Amino acid sequence: MKNLRSAHPSVFALGLSGFMACATASAQTSDPAPVTEKADKPSALSGWMFGYAPFDWHFSDARKENDFEPDEQKHAYVWLIQAEKELDERHIAGFAYFKNSFGQPSQYAYYGWRFRPFDSAPSLFIKITGGIIHGYKFPFNKKIPLNNRHGWGITAIPALGYDFNQNWGAQVNVLGNAGVMFQLNYTVR
Template sequence: MRWDAMFFVNSPAAILMIGSLFISLPLHAEETLTSTSNDYWELKISPYTYHYQYSPEHKDVVLIGIEHHRSDQWFIGGALFSNSFGQPTGTAYMGYTWDRLFGQSALYAKLGVGLMYGYVGKYKDKVPLNYNGLSPILVPAAGWKITSRDAIDVSLLGIAGLLFSYNRKF
């Protein structure tokens, strides 16, 4: 499989990501159409994933994603990445952010839920509830705001590992 735009245009990943983003939009059109100054977009880049168990089959996981955060702390997002076995993978999700954890203005937690497409072939059993490459995801994360625009976080990937990312608000 090649890691190019044609994979996503001609695959269930494109349909999944586009459909999930539209389905997860708020049901109230007036809320969607009116943006407040507290709404923002965030670019997510992950150059490293730590696996709890070593496997010679593991490849580097590189992720790029985008999230739209609303003033009510809900967000929607999507990401493209090469999974732990080098397969192109896509995900679409929605979630909630808890700011100011333990009274610390820089500390936050997030929980995202959605769908992922990409673990296929001999790696189809590496993620739970996988059906033809499509599987549900539940991803908790904790992070630290370095500046008003920059943050780092770590996401828990079930029993497989941890995903470390840099996030840039714009």
């Protein structure tokens, strides 16, 4: 046991010198180009925007418009989560899952365009999306145009937004003549 203890510092020094020799040899033989390429390669999530809309504002109270609708209807709490891919500088595609104004789970798959109309304000953008919406089912299927009894329809949603920096932004989605939805966005770069 005593011999192992006295040999310990020399064994440690020998192991350390061997490790340093291997590290120096691999540093001399390895090509630094792949490391640089890997650092420059964007993330798999690069170009994806994730949005959350915790609040909306309706222009008017919910009211009965058709005989088959409930007599005492009120707007339910509305929220939205969204994933959107930037296809190029102008084109986008995405999917949103939300709770509609009548408490029904709903989905929206879309394609759209984003414009930055003012060179003097490059952070300001206008967005228009169009696609398939599902979730406004009977008895609320007539609350949005171009929708069937089972909740399937097509729609277009314009938005006005502003990017605070390269990752964070906000937008206001215009929901026809029903209201607006306020949304916070995070974009992966």
